[in-house]
Amino acid sequence: IGGHGDPGQALERSLNKLKMDYVDLYLIHYPVPERLRSWRVLEGLRASGKTRSIG
Secondary structure (H helix, E strand, O other): OOOOOOHHHHHHHHHHHHOOOOEEEEOOOOOOOOHHHHHHHHHHHHHOOOEEEEO
């Protein structure tokens, strides 16, 4: 899942392209300036069932 924008929008685009409802793992693998904000978005994605695990 590429892009340095909104992680929620990036995941939605990827899920649509892959024709999937969720991913097993969604990772932040690069330093982002707003880590806390990004982490909270990932927590929301996990709570909504879009990803099973985050890291």
